[in-house]
Amino acid sequence: xxxxxxxxxxxxxxxxxxxxxxxxxxxxxxxxxxxxxxxxxxxxxxxxxxxxxxxxxxxxxxxxxxxxxxxxxxxxxxxxxxxxxxxxxxxxxxxxxxxxxxxxxxxxxxxxxxxxxxxxxxxxxxxxxxxxxxxxxxxxxxxxxxxxxxxxxxxxxxxxxxxxxxxxxxxxxxxxxxxxxxxxxxxxxxxxxxxxxxxxxxxxxxxxxxxxxxxxxxxxxxxxxxxxxxxxxxxxxxxxxxxxxxxxxxxxxxxxxxxxxxxxxxxxxxxxxxxxxxxxxxxxxxxxxxxxxxxxxxxxxxxxxxxxxxxxxxxxxxxxxxxxxxxxxxxxxxxxxxxxxxxxxxxxxxxxxxxxxxxxxxxxxxxxxxxxxxxxxxxxxxxxxxxxxxxxxxx
Numbered sequence: 001x002x003x004x005x006x007x008x009x010x011x012x013x014x015x016x017x018x019x020x021x022x023x024x025x026x027x028x029x030x031x032x033x034x035x036x037x038x039x040x041x042x043x044x045x046x047x048x049x050x051x052x053x054x055x056x057x058x059x060x061x062x063x064x065x066x067x068x069x070x071x072x073x074x075x076x077x078x079x080x081x082x083x084x085x086x087x088x089x090x091x092x093x094x095x096x097x098x099x100x101x102x103x104x105x106x107x108x109x110x111x112x113x114x115x116x117x118x119x120x121x122x123x124x125x126x127x128x129x130x131x132x133x134x135x136x137x138x139x140x141x142x143x144x145x146x147x148x149x150x151x152x153x154x155x156x157x158x159x160x161x162x163x164x165x166x167x168x169x170x171x172x173x174x175x176x177x178x179x180x181x182x183x184x185x186x187x188x189x190x191x192x193x194x195x196x197x198x199x200x201x202x203x204x205x206x207x208x209x210x211x212x213x214x215x216x217x218x219x220x221x222x223x224x225x226x227x228x229x230x231x232x233x234x235x236x237x238x239x240x241x242x243x244x245x246x247x248x249x250x251x252x253x254x255x256x257x258x259x260x261x262x263x264x265x266x267x268x269x270x271x272x273x274x275x276x277x278x279x280x281x282x283x284x285x286x287x288x289x290x291x292x293x294x295x296x297x298x299x300x301x302x303x304x305x306x307x308x309x310x311x312x313x314x315x316x317x318x319x320x321x322x323x324x325x326x327x328x329x330x331x332x333x334x335x336x337x338x339x340x341x342x343x344x345x346x347x348x349x350x351x352x353x354x355x356x357x358x359x360x361x362x363x364x365x366x367x368x369x370x371x372x373x374x375x376x377x378x379x380x381x382x383x384x385x386x387x388x389x390x391x392x393x394x395x
Contacts, residue, residue: 007037034058091315178318182369201245227276
């Protein structure tokens, strides 16, 4: 049984829809105007909402906008529920253009007056199935994400990073992630993307340090056939590939000044131009950047543009070194051990307390990446119960 809401100022239509949909076994509430309907939708989770377009005071489009773009003043969690509820608009024949506008605003469908019984039943069935499919997809994505990059640890240092991610991920703000090599800056970028409104879009990663300076512009912005030796066909760059999603510029401190200038323009104008072309291409991309360098010192040395730094550094996230969060090593070791044993197809091995303390006493200049390598080495070379002696021998 689904929960439905009918918003219409005509009593006859309210009663007709309540009777038809009630006979199908649904729980149906009614509202006689837009404001009342909006308040009911914000107070209760509905599976489907029908709303008339032409209503006095607050019309259907205003109701739709309020449901799809909720205000921060609504009760916590209600904005997500109402924004994901399919809304079917009811309109007269002369209002078809308005109904099309409603579709652009996020309406699921629209019904023409006089209402047709079969169309009501089919639209209701399809809308409810659509919502159910979206919920299943959301749950599946959570399961997939659970097996993807994860931030492990309970230290105050890593909890601060989590708190910032929770606040910034749902926004469109640019983020600059800093920290030594191997601390998990790419994990932070993945978590921001996966918890953003762009999660359904692509996450495109570029390692700026791994691309020769003469090719970085082509890699980022694409090129046209014949624009340089080896350009045998037109090619879209990473900005185009990330359209509608997130572009992660890793090790941006190693990007050439020429490429920095073009990245700055892309951020300012939301448009790019392929190498060898004059055509301007609009892009809708959220940019996340990361570096292991001190960009302030790079600016002073003339290696990094200060204006680009300020464009990227809207929200800074400093990922702590492993030596700053040694209390997380027991959880990290357990996580890596389970992961590695699964990959190797062997029974899970355990670390005794002395082995953990021995690992905590080491200097982890290579950070999380180094720890994972050591755990893998110990699992392969040591026995089922890994001891402090094994750590001293193989770590």
